[in-house]
Amino acid sequence: MEAANDNVSARALEIGKAGEHLVCADLILQGYRAFLSDQGLPFDVVAVANDRLWRVQVKSTLQPKNVNAKGRNPRLSYSWSIRKRGKDGKGDRLTGAHCDLVALVALDTREVAYLPLSECGQTVQLKPTGSTYTSVGGPSTFDGDVSSYPFADAISGTRTYRRGSLEECPNGHPYTPENTYFSKGKYRMCRICAAESMRKRRATKEAA
Numbered sequence: 001m002e003a004a005n006d007n008v009s010a011r012a013l014e015i016g017k018a019g020e021h022l023v024c025a026d027l028i029l030q031g032y033r034a035f036l037s038d039q040g041l042p043f044d045v046v047a048v049a050n051d052r053l054w055r056v057q058v059k060s061t062l063q064p065k066n067v068n069a070k071g072r073n074p075r076l077s078y079s080w081s082i083r084k085r086g087k088d089g090k091g092d093r094l095t096g097a098h099c100d101l102v103a104l105v106a107l108d109t110r111e112v113a114y115l116p117l118s119e120c121g122q123t124v125q126l127k128p129t130g131s132t133y134t135s136v137g138g139p140s141t142f143d144g145d146v147s148s149y150p151f152a153d154a155i156s157g158t159r160t161y162r163r164g165s166l167e168e169c170p171n172g173h174p175y176t177p178e179n180t181y182f183s184k185g186k187y188r189m190c191r192i193c194a195a196e197s198m199r200k201r202r203a204t205k206e207a208a
């Protein structure tokens with residue numbers, strides 16, 4: 001049993017390494033200077049662009065999974081946990097002290113999505129390239145597929161990533177601390193909108 005576990009973690013390590021090399025190669029082929037960092041540092045790749053260094057944390061996954069297991073239609077999505085690697089697979093939240101960007105690698109298609117760390121929650125889900133379904137999960141989800149997050153955008157500082165703006169809900173209410181709560185601990189919700197939809201649901205019930 002122990003030998004099998006050792007094999008699994010050795011394989012995971014190899015897969016992680018493959019992702020790091022892939023990101024390095026991807027950046028170099030785009031014309032950037034990029035190199036693998038030393039072991040033990042909280043970032044895996046360093047890239048040179050816009051006259052500065054960018055610390056890149058690489059997260060890899062082998063293939064997309066069905067994230068709509070309970071629903072009728074399978075919905076494939078890649079999923080990456082954005083955490084520091086710990087001994088038992090768990091880890092602390094990544095912060096700006098660890099890295100600037102995350103590179104999310106889809107190993108089956110060898111595509112890489114680059115995102116500023118500040119845009120990432122604890123998990124990031126992206127659709128496979130060409131998927132047409134609409135993401136669900138509120139304003140903190142990413143609409144694009146895995147091919148639509150280039151490195152150039154991630155370092156530009158000008159791209160808006162999430163569906164809603166960071167200051168307002170999709171209906172234009174401000175995300176002040178008083179008007180904000182988090183559903184399931186991760187989806188940012190607007191209290192005004194939540195109260196409104198509750199009122200509508202009640203009205204529908206009463207009319208029925």
Ligand SMILES: [Zn+2]
Pocket residue numbers: 169170171172173190191192193194
């Ligand atoms: Zn609202």
